[in-house]
Amino acid sequence: MGRHRRDAGSGVGRVGPALRHLGDRRKSRPQGLIWRSVMAYDETNVFARILKGEIPCRKVHEDEHILAFHDINPQAPVHVLVIPKGAYTDWDDFAQRASEAEIARFIRGVAHVGRLLGVDEPGYRVMSNKGVNGGQEVPHLHVHLFAGRKLGRMVPAESV
Ligand code: 5GP
Numbered sequence: 001m002g003r004h005r006r007d008a009g010s011g012v013g014r015v016g017p018a019l020r021h022l023g024d025r026r027k028s029r030p031q032g033l034i035w036r037s038v039m040a041y042d043e044t045n046v047f048a049r050i051l052k053g054e055i056p057c058r059k060v061h062e063d064e065h066i067l068a069f070h071d072i073n074p075q076a077p078v079h080v081l082v083i084p085k086g087a088y089t090d091w092d093d094f095a096q097r098a099s100e101a102e103i104a105r106f107i108r109g110v111a112h113v114g115r116l117l118g119v120d121e122p123g124y125r126v127m128s129n130k131g132v133n134g135g136q137e138v139p140h141l142h143v144h145l146f147a148g149r150k151l152g153r154m155v156p157a158e159s160v
Pocket of ligand 1: 046058070072073074138
């Protein structure tokens with residue numbers, strides 16, 4: 001079954017200096033929730049390589065905690081990806097392991113990017129795919145920010 005994340009460590013220290021600032025997140029885990037082991041973070045995934053500067057991107061915004069860049073295969077007039085700099089595989093991993101401060105910074109960061117892009121009005125869609133059924137291709141947490149036209153249904157009609 002591969003390594004369990006907590007056996008393997010956070011992976012943060014091994015994905016480069018930009019990702020080391022997050023410290024020991026174990027102290028801030030919310031209590032009373034169900035914890036499941038998740039797959040170890042793949043340090044060679046394409047977004048980890050973008051964060052390390054090994055692969056270029058069309059940057060929209062970067063600060064200490066997040067990076068936002070244009071999707072290479074846009075599905076809307078504006079299609080930007082926002083990622084945390086910490087080594088999290090997906091939304092659930094982030095919810096389980098990130099500190100309250102990291103989660104707040106990420107959510108606020110996504111909204112900040114929406115305003116930077118000038119799409120907060122008339123609006124945009126934020127979406128995060130998780131796992132096989134979610135259609136996730138890149139195993140580093142990211143949200144898609146779509147804008148620039150009316151975006152229609154949330155999922156294809158035939159999928160209900
Ligand atoms: P997912 O399906 O994992 O939610 O979305 C992954 C997204 O990453 C896709 O929309 C895909 O077009 C985008 N993507 C994959 N590789 C690259 C890349 O090298 N650069 C950029 N900018 N986007 C990428």
